[in-house]
Each structure stands twice: as C-alpha cells, then as structure tokens.
Amino acid sequence: MSPTAAELHQMASIGRLLAGIVHEINTPLGSVFSNSEVLGRSLEMLGPLLAGGSAEELTKARRILDTMQQLVAIDQIACERIRSIIRGLKTIARVDCPEPQKIDLNQHLRDALKLTQAEFRNRVTVETDFAELPEVECFPQMLGQVFLNLLVNAAQAIEGPGTITVRTALEDGGATAHISIADTGRGMMPEQQAKAFEAGFTTKAVGEGTGLGLSIAKEIVEEKHGGSIGFESKLGVGTTFHVRIPVRHARSQP
Ligand SMILES: Nc1ncnc2c1ncn2[C@@H]1O[C@H](COP(=O)(O)OP(=O)(O)O)[C@@H](O)[C@H]1O
Numbered sequence: 412m413s414p415t416a417a418e419l420h421q422m423a424s425i426g427r428l429l430a431g432i433v434h435e436i437n438t439p440l441g442s443v444f445s446n447s448e449v450l451g452r453s454l455e456m457l458g459p460l461l462a463g464g465s466a467e468e469l470t471k472a473r474r475i476l477d478t479m480q481q482l483v484a485i486d487q488i489a490c491e492r493i494r495s496i497i498r499g500l501k502t503i504a505r506v507d508c509p510e511p512q513k514i515d516l517n518q519h520l521r522d523a524l525k526l527t528q529a530e531f532r533n534r535v536t537v538e539t540d541f542a543e544l545p546e547v548e549c550f551p552q553m554l555g556q557v558f559l560n561l562l563v564n565a566a567q568a569i570e571g572p573g574t575i576t577v578r579t580a581l582e583d584g585g586a587t588a589h590i591s592i593a594d595t596g597r598g599m600m601p602e603q604q605a606k607a608f609e610a611g612f613t614t615k616a617v618g619e620g621t622g623l624g625l626s627i628a629k630e631i632v633e634e635k636h637g638g639s640i641g642f643e644s645k646l647g648v649g650t651t652f653h654v655r656i657p658v659r660h661a662r663s664q665p
C-alpha cells in the first residue's frame with residue numbers, strides 16, 4: 412500500500428521537523444561530549460601530581476578523583492546514548508540516506524563493548540569468542556545501536572557479579588554473520604518473553620528503560636538489513652540474544 416499525497420506531505424514535514432531537532436540537540440551535545448573528554452584527560456594527569464601531602468589527604472584526594480573519573484565515564488556514555496538516539500532520528504528523517512558500508516563486525520562489537528564496559532566494569536566480566544569474519548555490508552551506526560542496546564540490557568539484567576559473553580560465527584556457507592550476546596542475568600518469564608519486542612514494553616523504572624530498545628533493534632535488523640533477531644531465556648539463569656545479518660546487503664545485490 413503506497414502512501415497518499417497528503418500522507419507524503421505530512422511525512423516530509425515530520426522529516427524536516429526531526430532534522431531541525433536533530434541539529435538543535437547535536438550542537439550542545441557535541442560540546443558536552445568534548446568537554447567531558449578533556450575533563451577525563453585532565454583528571455588522569457592530576458593523579459600523579461598528587462604525589463605529595465599526608466597519607467590521609469592523599470587517600471581523600473584519590474577518592475575524589477576516582478568519583479570524578481567515574482562521573483566523567485558515565486557522562487560520556489550518556490552522551491553516546493543521546494548521540495545514538497539522534498542517529499536513529501536521522502535515519503527516520505532521512506537526513507543522510509546512507510549506503511551500506513563494508514565493516515569489520517568484530518571490531519564494531521569491540522567498540523560497542525568499550526563504550527558500555529565503563530558502566531559495569533566492576534560488576535560484569537565480559538568474554539568474547541570471535542570467529543574470523545569477512546567484511547559485512549551493513550549500516551554500521553544502526554548496528555552499533557543494536558549492539559549497545561543488547562549489551563546494556565544484558566548488564567541491567569545482571570544483579571551483582573555476572574558474565575556477558577559475546578560470540579560471532581559465520582553461517583550458511585559464509586552468507587550470514589551470527590552475533591550472540593549471552594548474559595548470566597535474571598532471565599525472562601514466558602509472559603515477558605512474548606512481549607519483549609513490543610514497543611513500550613519495559614520492566615524497568617522510569618528513567619532506566621523506555622521499552623523501545625528491542626523494538627528499534629528488530630526494525631534495524633529485519634527491515635534495514637534483511638536479518639533476524641531472536642533470543643532464548645531461562646528465568647534465573649540468563650538470556651542469549653541472536654542477531655543474524657546477511658554478509659551482503661540486499662541493496663547491493665545484482
Ligand atoms: N538480557 C535481558 N535479560 C532479561 N530481560 C531482558 C533482557 N533484554 C530485555 N529484557 C526485557 O525486555 C524488556 C524490553 O527491553 P527493551 O526493549 O530494550 O526496553 P528497556 O530496556 O528500555 O526496558 C526489558 O524491560 C526487560 O524486561
């Protein structure tokens with residue numbers, strides 16, 4: 412069913428509106444992001460300078476430094492999340508209608524891990540088991556958003572210490588890249604499993620979850636990449652998400 416002229420007109424205005432909002436948010440976000448980077452580096456340099464002073468003062472100063480460093484790391488993650496929402500909006504608004512790119516998926520996963528690990532480093536052990544993969548044709552920013560979402564969900568499902576295991580494998584005689592993200596978290600009840608991909612379904616507190624992560628992930632994986640996403644989950648044992656992406660994007664196939 413193709414949209415009517417009126418609907419197209421409305422979609423175009425929403426697109427322009429979104430593009431404007433994206434621009435308005437992007438500029439201040441950029442400055443917060445780079446400031447917090449500078450702050451982080453300054454804090455690192457401050458550390459060694461604190462060599463003098465009494466033992467008691469030193470301990471106190473170190474503790475303050477630690478706290479500040481943690482806050483900076485969290486700010487960076489917050490900025491990165493806002494940035495990924497903006498990327499998502501850009502896609503909807505088609506501000507930059509991108510072509511699929513060939514990327515090293517394992518490296519892309521390592522980058523996503525680096526971003527999230529600052530948040531749960533002390534609690535969660537991350538294990539990786541990467542297969543050798545050919546370059547995968549995809550929309551890297553969108554897939555990055557999917558991985559971030561799955562990793563944050565996994566970390567949030569783990570109370571106390573636990574493990575997240577990220578694996579990649581090549582399937583279908585080399586036609587499909589398989590990414591799995593397994594956690595030793597609380598798992599999901601059957602009712603939750605049935606609703607997990609519904610937009611707006613969340614079991615998290617306001618501010619912690621929007622219930623949009625998995626529905627956006629499904630849209631990105633299935634609609635934008637012709638792939639599949641699913642999971643298996645056992646209450647009290649853990650959850651494993653499986654993402655499968657065609658190595659060659661349908662758009663560039665003859
Ligand atoms: N790894 C996981 N372990 C347990 N539950 C999960 C996991 N991932 C998702 N869920 C459940 O699915 C719900 C929806 O996830 P999501 O769409 O990412 O939204 P949000 O994280 O904002 O709640 C979560 O609130 C949670 O109940």
Ligand SMILES: [Mg+2]
Nearest residue numbers: 560564624625
């Ligand atoms: Mg989520």
